[in-house]
Amino acid sequence: xxxxxxxxxxxxxxxxxxxxxxxxxxxxxxxxxxxxxxxxxxxxxxxxxxxxxxxxxxxxxxxxxxxxxxxxxxxxxxxxxxxxxxxxxxxxxxxxxxxxxxxxxxxxxxxxxxxxxxxxxxxxxxxxxxxxxxxxxxxxxxxxxxxxxxxxxxxxxxxxxxxxxxxxxxxxxxxxxxxxxxxxxxxxxxxxxxxxxxxxxxxxxxxxxxxxxxxxxxxxxxxxxxxxxxxxxxxxxxxxxxxxxxxxxxxxxxxxxxxxxxxxxxxxxxxxxxxxxxxxxxxxxxxxxxxxxxxxxxxxxxxxxxxxxxxxxxxxxxxxxxxxxxxxxxxxxxxxxxxxxxxxxxxxxxxxxxxxxxxxxxxxxxxxxxxxxxxxxxxxxxxxxxxxxxxxxxxxxxxxxxxxxxxxxxxxxxxxxxxxxxxxxxxxxxxxxxxxxxxxxxxxxxxxxxxxxxxxxxxxxxxxxxxxxxxxxxxxxxxxxxxxxxxxxxxxxxxxxxxxxxxxxxxxxxxxxxxxxxxxxxxxxxxxxxxxxxxxxxxxxxxxxxxxxxxxxxxxxxxxxxxxxxxxxxxxxxx
Amino acid sequence: xxxxxxxxxxxxxxxxxxxxxxxxxxxxxxxxxxxxxxxxxxxxxxxxxxxxxxxxxxxxxxxxxxxxxxxxxxxxxxxxxxxxxxxxxxxxxxxxxxxxxxxxxxxxxxxxxxxxxxxxxxxxxxxxxxxxxxxxxxxxxxxxxxxxxxxxxxxxxxxx
Ligand SMILES: Cc1ncc(C[n+]2csc(CCOP(=O)(O)OP(=O)(O)O)c2C)c(N)n1
Numbered sequence: 001x002x003x004x005x006x007x008x009x010x011x012x013x014x015x016x017x018x019x020x021x022x023x024x025x026x027x028x029x030x031x032x033x034x035x036x037x038x039x040x041x042x043x044x045x046x047x048x049x050x051x052x053x054x055x056x057x058x059x060x061x062x063x064x065x066x067x068x069x070x071x072x073x074x075x076x077x078x079x080x081x082x083x084x085x086x087x088x089x090x091x092x093x094x095x096x097x098x099x100x101x102x103x104x105x106x107x108x109x110x111x112x113x114x115x116x117x118x119x120x121x122x123x124x125x126x127x128x129x130x131x132x133x134x135x136x137x138x139x140x141x142x143x144x145x146x147x148x149x150x151x152x153x154x155x156x157x158x159x160x161x162x163x164x165x166x167x168x169x170x171x172x173x174x175x176x177x178x179x180x181x182x183x184x185x186x187x188x189x190x191x192x193x194x195x196x197x198x199x200x201x202x203x204x205x206x207x208x209x210x211x212x213x214x215x216x217x218x219x220x221x222x223x224x225x226x227x228x229x230x231x232x233x234x235x236x237x238x239x240x241x242x243x244x245x246x247x248x249x250x251x252x253x254x255x256x257x258x259x260x261x262x263x264x265x266x267x268x269x270x271x272x273x274x275x276x277x278x279x280x281x282x283x284x285x286x287x288x289x290x291x292x293x294x295x296x297x298x299x300x301x302x303x304x305x306x307x308x309x310x311x312x313x314x315x316x317x318x319x320x321x322x323x324x325x326x327x328x329x330x331x332x333x334x335x336x337x338x339x340x341x342x343x344x345x346x347x348x349x350x351x352x353x354x355x356x357x358x359x360x361x362x363x364x365x366x367x368x369x370x371x372x373x374x375x376x377x378x379x380x381x382x383x384x385x386x387x388x389x390x391x392x393x394x395x396x397x398x399x400x401x402x403x404x405x406x407x408x409x410x411x412x413x414x415x416x417x418x419x420x421x422x423x424x425x426x427x428x429x430x431x432x433x434x435x436x437x438x439x440x441x442x443x444x445x446x447x448x449x450x451x452x453x454x455x456x457x458x459x460x461x462x463x464x465x466x467x468x469x470x471x472x473x474x475x476x477x478x479x480x481x482x483x484x485x486x487x488x489x490x491x492x493x494x495x496x497x498x499x500x501x502x503x504x505x506x507x508x509x510x511x512x513x514x515x516x517x518x519x520x521x522x523x524x525x526x527x528x529x530x531x532x533x534x535x536x537x538x539x540x541x542x543x544x545x546x547x548x549x550x551x552x553x554x555x556x557x558x559x560x561x562x563x564x565x566x567x568x569x570x571x572x573x574x575x
Numbered sequence: 576x577x578x579x580x581x582x583x584x585x586x587x588x589x590x591x592x593x594x595x596x597x598x599x600x601x602x603x604x605x606x607x608x609x610x611x612x613x614x615x616x617x618x619x620x621x622x623x624x625x626x627x628x629x630x631x632x633x634x635x636x637x638x639x640x641x642x643x644x645x646x647x648x649x650x651x652x653x654x655x656x657x658x659x660x661x662x663x664x665x666x667x668x669x670x671x672x673x674x675x676x677x678x679x680x681x682x683x684x685x686x687x688x689x690x691x692x693x694x695x696x697x698x699x700x701x702x703x704x705x706x707x708x709x710x711x712x713x714x715x716x717x718x719x720x721x722x723x724x725x726x727x728x729x730x731x732x733x734x735x
Binding site: 139171247316554 | 588589598602605610611612614615616617636637638639640642659684
């Protein structure tokens, strides 16, 4: 007898709905490293007792933990922001050869418009390189449906399945109907030399199997309801996937649509058939011409966007421009410059680096904000884990007036290898770890050096000092960055030595430890309007129209950095 | 033809509670039986950047983003953002900036401005007071719930 399940709707984001769907599909292991816009998938997942989930050290580790769980016989999920897949790419490529055992879903959250990213790569292309099937939901409720489907496809074809969200889906909320968890039986694991040991002979054979699997997947893509036709007006038709489909539907509700929920392998015949039935067919897609190129290879006649639409986020109002073959010509909206929070422990460090006029090899995190004027004390940002490797190249060429900076979470993610490399290759340099004891940029997630897990439990704590020493640092100093005189003296001393030094600048993030001190007091009589206190770029120190400053008591946390930088004693501590 | 949606745009800067405000609105619409979508546009919001949040609800909603010149209600939490965003409104659209301007007199220390503005908005939409209050309860955890309900009603009552 069928039990009636109450249909409970919740307003969920694409990330949350995806995690909910994976939960309902019986996922048992889930692993990720934080990254916008994917972070909330694992944060939501952490609420389920049935799922063993984790923040891994980095995406490669996360991928392998999830992959191996699936090989061993349970449903697993990996999620990351788009660039996270680059870190995991080595494992992704070969996991396509071995296949899996129980279902394994690989979630990528791409970021067209780079709201909070270092690039806007289109990971649909990675699916093609890795030869893995690709599903693309267009909304949160579809993310839930498709992740369940992805587990089925994964098991049916013995392959990891990539599920791609973009920021606009990951961070949109809508009504999502919640269902019950289904507990699938674990699959039996048995060792198989030919399948899981990718030595050349086996890998060669598995490559043949992979190509055959792709043919089977293509057949599936041709008939699957994931790729669906909605016939409307036969004069105008659209082929689209993901949120692009919704934008086209918004602007041309009466047109005909071929909506691709599975965009790789490419359902060529279905598309050919659709194009035959409609007079003019437009491909609407964000970023790369992924569908466009596959249509062209297949000799299918479609209208495509002007290449100027290959950058930035798509918006509904662009669709008519694309349809009429126009170039993208939209004025960029002025937007506020983000700044370090009041009391942020990164600020005193950048203040000193600016004062010392050093070349600063940087990395990614909140501290990248130290790059913008007036602090202007961070000069590179490439990818995570590059603070200490760029330090090495810079030191070789520019000499010793260089330091590297890297965040604590970033150091653990992929900076440790760079430090070992500095030591091994006899480079004397100064690396500063900005240790605010959290992953600040992505919203305060714990990491190994915090000693806390994703579920908030205590665990073994990685001691950064010990790691640095073991990696080969000659000196490891720990300092409170708000002691700016000591900090300045220490940096000068270490730069002057022929040693490999690590300075751990340690003070907790203000969004984690919210304790406040009283805001300092501005003494107008002593102020000479020199503007030095404004150069620390603190949102709580505000310039008045008369040239004096005021301290905003509601946002100030009383770090007193402005007190310390004022040469005239015009800002005094309030204790 | 598809049925019209109601489109609302919240704007301000990071840390003002824009996302909570728009969430209340989207939940109230969902509780009233509508298909409801909410999406935000921000770059590093926590660090003081600009934030927009779009809410659209109706029988069926496609695009999560509102269209320029298609917004029915603009709910600003910051004066300069209000000026910048007012061109997003329909000709017949309504900018609720007047309630932002009087909020100073009505709110102690500007606390819960976001909830106040949602209160004002609620008077303009045909969703029941019961669903609004339920939505406020869903979005705020226990801590400041009572204070927020009170401020919500203040905002609601500010609309004559
Ligand atoms: C490969 C990759 N994964 C994740 C991210 C997202 N991300 C950017 S910086 C960062 C870590 C920030 O933490 P931390 O280094 O401690 O610096 P903080 O922000 O706390 O100053 C993360 C997770 C990324 N840009 N690239």
